[in-house]
Amino acid sequence: MYLVELIGTAVFAATGVLAVSRRGLDVMGAVMLGLVTAVGGGTVRDLLIRYPIFWFDNFDYVWAAVAGALIAFFLNAVVANAVRTLLYLDALGAALFAIAAANKVLLDPALSAPVAVILGVLTGIGGGLLRDVLAGRPTLLTSREIYATPIFLGCIVFVLLREFAADFAYAGFAAGSVIFGVRALALWFHLEMPHWLVEPG
Amino acid sequence: MYLVELIGTAVFAATGVLAVSRRGLDVMGAVMLGLVTAVGGGTVRDLLIRYPIFWFDNFDYVWAAVAGALIAFFLNAVVANAVRTLLYLDALGAALFAIAAANKVLLDPALSAPVAVILGVLTGIGGGLLRDVLAGRPTLLTSREIYATPIFLGCIVFVLLREFAADFAYAGFAAGSVIFGVRALALWFHLEMPHWLVEPG
Amino acid sequence: MYLVELIGTAVFAATGVLAVSRRGLDVMGAVMLGLVTAVGGGTVRDLLIRYPIFWFDNFDYVWAAVAGALIAFFLNAVVANAVRTLLYLDALGAALFAIAAANKVLLDPALSAPVAVILGVLTGIGGGLLRDVLAGRPTLLTSREIYATPIFLGCIVFVLLREFAADFAYAGFAAGSVIFGVRALALWFHLEMPHWLVEPG
Numbered sequence: 001m002y003l004v005e006l007i008g009t010a011v012f013a014a015t016g017v018l019a020v021s022r023r024g025l026d027v028m029g030a031v032m033l034g035l036v037t038a039v040g041g042g043t044v045r046d047l048l049i050r051y052p053i054f055w056f057d058n059f060d061y062v063w064a065a066v067a068g069a070l071i072a073f074f075l076n077a078v079v080a081n082a083v084r085t086l087l088y089l090d091a092l093g094a095a096l097f098a099i100a101a102a103n104k105v106l107l108d109p110a111l112s113a114p115v116a117v118i119l120g121v122l123t124g125i126g127g128g129l130l131r132d133v134l135a136g137r138p139t140l141l142t143s144r145e146i147y148a149t150p151i152f153l154g155c156i157v158f159v160l161l162r163e164f165a166a167d168f169a170y171a172g173f174a175a176g177s178v179i180f181g182v183r184a185l186a187l188w189f190h191l192e193m194p195h196w197l198v199e200p201g
Numbered sequence: 202m203y204l205v206e207l208i209g210t211a212v213f214a215a216t217g218v219l220a221v222s223r224r225g226l227d228v229m230g231a232v233m234l235g236l237v238t239a240v241g242g243g244t245v246r247d248l249l250i251r252y253p254i255f256w257f258d259n260f261d262y263v264w265a266a267v268a269g270a271l272i273a274f275f276l277n278a279v280v281a282n283a284v285r286t287l288l289y290l291d292a293l294g295a296a297l298f299a300i301a302a303a304n305k306v307l308l309d310p311a312l313s314a315p316v317a318v319i320l321g322v323l324t325g326i327g328g329g330l331l332r333d334v335l336a337g338r339p340t341l342l343t344s345r346e347i348y349a350t351p352i353f354l355g356c357i358v359f360v361l362l363r364e365f366a367a368d369f370a371y372a373g374f375a376a377g378s379v380i381f382g383v384r385a386l387a388l389w390f391h392l393e394m395p396h397w398l399v400e401p402g
Numbered sequence: 403m404y405l406v407e408l409i410g411t412a413v414f415a416a417t418g419v420l421a422v423s424r425r426g427l428d429v430m431g432a433v434m435l436g437l438v439t440a441v442g443g444g445t446v447r448d449l450l451i452r453y454p455i456f457w458f459d460n461f462d463y464v465w466a467a468v469a470g471a472l473i474a475f476f477l478n479a480v481v482a483n484a485v486r487t488l489l490y491l492d493a494l495g496a497a498l499f500a501i502a503a504a505n506k507v508l509l510d511p512a513l514s515a516p517v518a519v520i521l522g523v524l525t526g527i528g529g530g531l532l533r534d535v536l537a538g539r540p541t542l543l544t545s546r547e548i549y550a551t552p553i554f555l556g557c558i559v560f561v562l563l564r565e566f567a568a569d570f571a572y573a574g575f576a577a578g579s580v581i582f583g584v585r586a587l588a589l590w591f592h593l594e595m596p597h598w599l600v601e602p603g
Contacts, residue, residue, distance in 0.1 A: 022542065026595040028551050029543040043450070048244070050252055052512075061515050076601065110253075114260050129335060134531060136540050138337050142221070143232040145593055149229050154215040199277065238584040249445070249455055313455075315461050330536060339538050343422065350430050394428040400478065 005100075006116035009061050010068030012127060015090045017072035018083055019128075020135040022065040026169030027073055032036045033131050035062065040129025042080050045101050048110065086136035087187055091150075095179035098124035098151045099172050102158050113159045120146060120155035124179075154179035206301075208263050209294035211269030213328060214239040216291045218273035219284055220329075221336040225374035228274055234332050236263065240283045242327030246320050247303050272341065286292025288388055292351075296380035300373050301361050314360045321356035322349060325380075345394045347387035355380035408437075408504070410495035411463050412470030414529060415440040416490045419474035420485055421530075422537040431477055433480050435533050436471025437464065443528030447521050451513065489589055497581035500526035500553045501574050504560050515561045522557035523550060526581075546595045548588035556581035 002053040017030045025033070039055050040064065041180070072079050087109025091139045102120035105111045125140065125148050132139040140147050158175035162168070185191060192198075206323040217238025218231045223317045226234070240256050240263065247254045273280050280287070303321035326341065326349050333340040341348050359376035363369070386392060393399075418439025419432045427435070441457050441464065448455045457463040474481050481488070504522035527542065527550050534541040542549050549598045559576035564570070587593060594600075 013545065021601055024546060025544060025601040026546050027599040028554070028595070030547075030601070032550065047248060047449060050251070050253070050452070052452070056513060056517050059514065062520070073601070111257060112260065113259050114263065118263070133334055133535055134541050134543050136544060139335050141233050141335050142337060143225060143230075144225060148233065152229070159448050187368050193229070198229040199222055199226040199231070199274070248449060251454070294536070312458060313461065315464065316458050319464070334535055340536050342425060342434050342536050343538060344431075345426060345428050349434065353430070394430070398429040400423055400427040400432070401476070 005096065006060055006064040008089075008096050009038045009064040010071075011086060011089045011140045012093050012097075013065040013068035014079060015048065015083075015086050016070035016128070016131050017069045018036060018076075018080060018086065020131065020137065021072075021080070025073075026140075027070075029071040031069045033068055033135060034072065035065045036134060037127040038065035039127065040069065040130040041123040041128075042095075042101065044126045044130075044133060045104075045123045048119065048122075049105060049108065075164065084187075088184060091180050091183040091187070092176075094147075094151060094183070096174040098155055098179060099158055099175050102155050102175075103162075103168065103172070106159065108160055113163060116159050117152070119173040120158070121151050124148075124151040144198060146183065146191055150179045150182035150186070153182060160197040202296075207261055207265040208298065209290075209297050210239045210265040211272075212287060212290045213294050213298075214266040214269030215273035215280060216284075216287050217279060217329070217332050218270050219277075219399060220283070220288065221332065221338065222273075222277060226274075228271075231274040231340075232267055232270045235273065236266045237335060238328045238332040239266035239269065240328065241331040242298065242324040242329075243302065245327045246305075246324045249323075250306060250309065252305075272274065284337070285388075289385060292381050292384040292388070293377075295325045295348075295352055295384070296355060296377040299356055299380060300359055300376050303356050304369065304373070304377075307360065307363055314364060317360050318353070318356040322352050325349075325352040345391055345399060347384065347394065350394075351380045351383035351387070354383060407498065408462055408466040410498050411440045411466040411599075413488060413491045413495050414499075415467040415470030416474035416481060416487075417488050418429060418530070418533050419471050420478075420482060420488065422539065423474075423478060423482070427475075429472075432475040433471045433531075435465045435537060436474065438536060439533040440467035440470065441528045441529065442532040443499065443525040444503065446528045446532075447506075447525045449589070450521065450524075451507060451510065453506075462561065477567055486589075490586060493582050493585040493589070495551055496526045496549075496576075496585070497556060497578040500557055500581060501560055501577050504557050504577075505564075505570065505574070508561065508564055515565060518561050519524040519557040522560070523553050526550075526557075529599075546600060548593055548595065549583065551590070551595075552581045552584035 013034035017034045020033055098120040101116040101123035102116040105116035105119050118136050129139050157178050158171050161171035161174055214235035218235045221234055232248040243255050302324035303317040306317035306320050307314065313323050337393050355376040359372050362372035362375060415436035419436045444456050465574040500522040503525035504518040507518035507521050508515065521558055531541050558575050559580050563573035565577055
C-alpha cells in the first residue's frame with residue numbers, strides 16, 4: 001500500500017511536468033512544479049485540519065515526486081508517448097489520495113462527514129490547481145474536463161459507506177472504483193459535461 | 202445576525218459565479234468557484250490566526266454558498282439582470298465579514314490592532330482574490346476598482362473605535378457604514394482611484 | 403542584523419512593486435502587492451511549520467514593507483533607474499531570508515534537514531510567486547531566470563555545514579555568499595539555464 005502511494009506520488013509529479021511542458025521550462029521549474037502537483041493537495045489538507053504536514057515526517061514522498069518530475073523532464077519524448085497511459089495512472093493516484101484524505105478526516109472525531117468529502121476532493125485536485133496557477137495555465141475549474149466530479153462522487157460513496165459501518169477495505173474499493181471508473185470512461189470516450197450543465201456563451 | 206451572515210455568504214457565492222460566467226463554466230466549476238469566493242477569505246484568516254476553520258464546525262456556510270452558486274448558475278439570465286443589485290449586496294457582505302474578522306482578531310489578546318485591520322481586509326477580499334486566480338482573471342489588485350480601500354478604511358474606523366472603548370454595536374455600525382457607503386458611492390458614480398494614485402503608463 | 407532584515411523587507415517590497423509597475427496599478431494595489439512580496443514567503447513558512455506568523459508579533463516588518471512599496475510607487479521614476487542596483491539588493495534580501503528560514507527549521511528538533519532546504523527555498527521565492535500569481539504575471543517557475551537555483555544551492559550548503567557542526571555565523575556567511583554570488587553572476591552576465599536543462603520547443 002505504501003509503495004503504491006509512492007508510485008502514485010511519482011506519477012502525479014510526472015503528469016504535472018508533462019502538462020506544462022513545451023513552455024521553455026527549465027529543470028528547476030520542472031522539479032518545483034512536479035513537487036507542487038504531487039504534494040500540494042495533501043499539504044493544503046494538512047494545513048486546514050491542523051495536522052503536521054505529511055511529508056515533513058516522511059521525506060520519501062518528496063523523493064518520489066522529484067524522481068517522477070526528473071524522469072518526465074529528461075525522458076520527455078518517451079514519457080510523452082505514454083501520456084494516455086499516464087492519465088489513467090493519474091486517475092488511480094487521484095482516487096488513492098482523495099480516499100486516504102477522506103479517511104484521515106473521518107477518523108478525527110472533531111471533523112464531520114461533509115468536511116471529509118470536501119477535503120477529499122481538495123486533496124485530489126489541489127495539487128493540480130496549484131500547479132496550473134503557478135504555471136499560468138487555465139485551471140480545471142474553468143474547463144469542461146471531467147476530473148473533479150468523479151472524485152466528488154467517489155468521496156460521497158466512501159463517506160456514506162463508512163457511516164453505515166462498512167469496513168475501510170470495502171468502502172475504499174467501492175469509492176476507488178467510482179473515481180477511477182468514471183474518470184476512465186471520460187478519458188476513453190472523450191466525455192465532457194452535458195450541455196445543460198455548462199454555461200452557454 | 203446569523204441569518205444575515207448566511208445570506209451574505211450566498212450572495213458572495215452568487216456574485217462569484219456571475220463574475221466568471223460566460224466562459225464555458227460547468228456546474229461543478231461554478232459551485233467550486235462560488236465556495237472559494239464565499240468561504241476562502243475566512244478560511245485564510247482562520248489559518249493565519251490558527252483557529253479551527255469556521256465552516257468545519259458549522260456546515261451551514263457551505264450549504265449557503267452552494268445554494269448561492271447553484272442559483273446564479275441555473276438562473277443566470279434572471280440573476281445577471283439583478284447584477285447591479287447584487288453588487289450592493291456584495292458590498293454589504295464584504296462589510297459584514299471584514300468587521301466580523303477584525304472583531305475576532307481584536308478579541309484574541311495575543312493579536313494586536315494592526316493585525317486586526319490586515320486580517321479584516323484579507324477576509325473581505327481574500328475569497329475574491331482566490332476566485333480570480335483560480336479562474337484566470339485579473340485580480341482586483343491590478344484593477345482601479347474601489348473595493349479594498351473602503352474595507353481598509355472601515356477596518357481602521359472599527360479598530361480605533363474599539364480601542365477607545367466604543368461597544369461592538371456602535372463600532373460595527375460606524376465601520377459598516379464607511380465600508381458600504383464608500384463602496385456604494387464608487388459603484389453609483391462609477392468612481393475610480395484618482396489619477397495621482399495610479400501608476401501612469 | 404535586525405535593521406538589515408527590515409531593510410531587506412523594504413527592498414523586497416520595492417522590487418515587488420517595480421516588477422508589476424506600468425499596469426495601471428493604484429496605490430492600494432501597490433501596497434498590497436509589496437506586502438505580499440515582502441512577507442508572503444515567511445508567512446507560508448510559518449503556516450507550514452505551525453509557528454505564529456512572524457509579523458503578528460513584530461509589526462515593524464509590515465511598516466518596512468509598506469514604506470518600501472510607497473517609495474517605489476511615488477518615486478517610481480527615480481527608483482526605476484536604480485532597478486539594477488535593487489536587483490542586487492533583492493538577491494541579498496533573498497539570501498538573508500532563505501538562510502534565516504532554514505535556520506529556524508533546523509533549530510526545531512521535530513523537523514529534518516531536507517525540510518529546512520525546502521522551506522528555505524520556499525521562503526526565498528514564495529513572496530515573489532504569490533505576487534506574480536496575484537498580478538497575473540508568469541511566475542519564475544516557467545521562466546529561465548536563475549533565481550531559485552542559487553537559493554537552493556545556498557540552503558544545501560547551509561544545512562550541510564550546520565550538520566557538520568559549523569557555527570551559525572560561518573555557515574550563514576558561506577551560504578549567503580553562494581546565494582548572492584551565483585545570483586549576482588547571473589544578473590551581471592545575463593546568464594540563463596544551460597540549454598540541456600531547458601525543455602526544447
